[in-house]
Amino acid sequence: MNQAAFHLVLKPEMGQRYEDLHSPVPPEISDQLGQAGIYNFSIFRDGDHIFGVLNYESESKIKEFLAKDVSPKWTQDIISICDYREVDSDLPLLKRLARVFRFEGA
Numbered sequence: 001m002n003q004a005a006f007h008l009v010l011k012p013e014m015g016q017r018y019e020d021l022h023s024p025v026p027p028e029i030s031d032q033l034g035q036a037g038i039y040n041f042s043i044f045r046d047g048d049h050i051f052g053v054l055n056y057e058s059e060s061k062i063k064e065f066l067a068k069d070v071s072p073k074w075t076q077d078i079i080s081i082c083d084y085r086e087v088d089s090d091l092p093l094l095k096r097l098a099r100v101f102r103f104e105g106a
Contacts, residue, residue, distance in 0.1 A: 002056050005097040009084035010048040017081050018050065021074065028070045036065035048083070 010018055022043065024030075033041060037057030044051045056062050069075050079085065086095040 002058065002062075003053065003099075004056070005051065005053045005099070006095060007052075007097055008050045008082050008086075010050060011081055011083045012048060014081040015045055015048060018045065018078070021077055021081075026071050026074050029074065032065060032068075032070045037061040 038054050039056065041054040042052065044053075
C-alpha cells in the first residue's frame with residue numbers, strides 16, 4: 001500500500017470556506033481521484049491547519065491522472081484561501097509529510 005500525507009495552513013478564518021469547498025467535492029475531482037488509483041482519502045482540520053492522508057495504488061498512476069487540473073476554478077479557490085501550501089516537486093500534490101510511526105494490526 002502506498003500512502004501519503006500532507007499539511008497546509010489556511011488564511012485566518014478560512015476554515016469554514018475550506019469545508020464548504022469540500023461539501024461536496026466537485027464530481028470531476030472525485031472521478032479524477034478514483035482514476036488516479038486513490039482508494040482512501042481523508043482530510044482533517046484543526047483550526048487553520050489542514051492534514052490529509054491518502055492511500056493509492058501506484059506512483060505512476062497517481063502522477064498520470066493528477067497531472068491535469070480537471071477543475072481549475074475549484075483549485076484556484078482552494079489556493080486562494082491557503083496561507084501555506086508547499087507543493088511536492090515529484091508529484092502534483094501538496095508536499096508529503098515524513099512518516100514518523102505506523103502501526104498495522106492483524
